[in-house]
Amino acid sequence: MADAPKMFTPEFLANPHPVWKHLRETAPVVPVVYPGEMTIYFVTRFDEVRSVLADTRFSKDRSALTDGDLRPERFERDERLAAFHQNLNMVDPPNHSRLRRVVGRQLPPRKVRALEDRARAYARELLEKFAETGKADLIGDLVLPFAEKILGDFNGTDVLTAEENRFMRDKISLLISPPYDLRLDDFEVLKHEIMEVIVTLLERREANPNDCVFSGFIAERDAGELSELELFALTITMLFSGIESVIAFTGTALHSLLRNPEQLELLKARPELLQNAIEELIRYDSGTQIGTFRFTREEIEVGGVAIPAGSTVCPLLAAAHRDPAKFANPDRLDITREDNHHLGFGLGIHNCIGALFGRMLAGIAVEAIVTGLADVRLAVEPADLKWKPGLLHRALFELPVAFAPVGVPA
Template sequence: MQNTAETAPDAPLDTTPLLDDPHTAYAGLREAGPVHRITGADGQPAWLVTRYDDVRRALADPRLSLDKRHAAPGGFRGFALPPALDANLLNMDPPDHTRIRRLVGKAFTPGRVDALRAPVRRVAEELLDAMERRGGPADLIADYAGPLPITVICDLLGVPHQDRRDFLAWSDALITPDPARPELMRQAIGAMLEFYTGLIAAKRAEPGDDLLSDLVAVRDDTDGSGGAGGGDRLTEDELTSLAFLILFAGYENTVHLIGNAVLTLLDHPEELQELQRNPAELPAAVEEFLRYDGPSPLAIRRFPKEDMEIGGVRIPAGQSVLLAIASANRDPARFPDPDRLDRGRELSGHLALGHGIHYCLGAPLARMETVTALEALLARFPELRLAVPRGDLRHRPALRSRGLISLPVAW
């Protein structure tokens, strides 16, 4: 297994083990070398960075661009998103990234997130009420971990209740596309674009007390002040893309974080019991759940603006670079005994939510939702257990997203 710039681009490593047993596979890659050639999710060769120090530095390195215009010709094929959904923060560098992040960042300040804690707990209790009425077993993903964040983020944006079920179906088509039926992804993208365009038009016609109405007002502010001081503005494509990203990312990451955290506790019953006795320890526990089995194994792909070295490996300009968050978070050089769940370890440096200017914008909300979801669940069902053999559980077949297809539980 070679780790030099001369590694043949037409013979990248097989990524199947990263889907089947990612933590074991990443451990082997870390041991073998800091950087490897793999086939990315777009079917193109990419450079995979596996060790903590290299990943952390690369996350904050301005030479690594998120803007696809820095990709080498023919070297990247991502989602075929229309411009109105593609002009988002995951494809931007400063100064555009700085301008747009500043506009939306005020919605995710600690104070605003804390004000949402009681509404989130209310939604959690309502979902648990419904589970209890139906009786077990239940699918914790479909009945709890999924509906909770979609309800919260849709309420934040002002999405009507009748549109939320459709959004879940579209999101699933994008997160885990069916290679045998590529038309399903195209249909989902078309439906999403129509949905967001119509939603923005509705907010223009009748603004509400919600984040999307506020962003529409910024977009339509004709004096150029943008309501933020300093001339911040949004183009129409940026507005639509921002709504798409907030809703999509706010759902996808949190549902997987909650699901993975619950499974981790079911795998460690002594930890589950301890947190039931001491729910005040949940915020610190969630940090270890993020490190141990976070929802995003890979950071969004990056493109070197110039030839550069990572971990002593030369990477040509424009080629895709994938930073393995899941591998970095279990690097024994940074986290001793990394495969052991340890709520007492020092966790300030975990990378599950990123690092640098692209650090997850919704991190405070995701943390709060997960803590609140676990508090309510553990209090309601103290004898929570798996309803199927552990080996029957399956994760979504996606390199970039780590989440369970279902989580059948009983109590």
């Protein structure tokens, strides 16, 4: 029998799907020892992942933990950083319900949709900067500046200098996609560095209010709807759930199309398939590989496997999305796929509140490349692409491409 594929290796980063397949075929729930000697119970199959996402017995509050490095008393030794673990993704009802209403008031669909024309125009503007050269890094030249500008203006980070924004983004990226050898003290240093910029951001935003999300949060605090700690917690929620997620998914979407040129050509020929293609790209290889950790306050049985109380549980979205019991030919990218009820934006009370925004921005960026560049292809061998570490996001550092320069027939 062949050896099982190994996690946390360069091969795993380049293509985690053989590992996810092995775990899925092993059991619906598989305990895995993460670097740092922390055991995580991975839930691997579609039906079981769906049940965990919807089951309110699973807590998002780390105080449920009795083992591992994520216990509050081990992980958080500085109370000033408590906001990092009281953000919207890490609290239970009733606080979660109240905070989600606050965020929802700042993200009404009409406000999000009102950005569409401006976002599309900015994507075209970025593309025009390199369209005549015949080469580009789609992450650095398009996806990153696009997400940073549109989401940054919407949230309100435009009061920071370019250097401050870059510093904060780099630190957040490192915290979200950490090297596997990063330890407790390293995480705390990163959080202190991020918190210093957030304090500056909110002070400047308070002095210069506008229609952005962070100005809205400050007004909610002033009206007594948020405490000071909750203001910081929701700011962290938006910073961590926004730009990095959009960059990760848009990068993997473009990578998937480039690795499946027949699907890219089909999308060029049938642009009306764009929204369907976005859903299939989320299923096929989303930038978000896992649902955020859950914790058990009691023993819970999933798929016939008993998960002990005090455990860390990880719904493995990437494994569920390639489950042949749910999806026909799951390893095939098919932008015409109709039965595509994926879990990419979660389920239940913790479903992604920014799903509309994420779909819209990813769709606009993909549309810009598909309609604006001819004969676009990878400019390096797939094995030479560099992927960020970590479990939450599957994200590229760069995506070099070549294409027919504007004015030159393909």
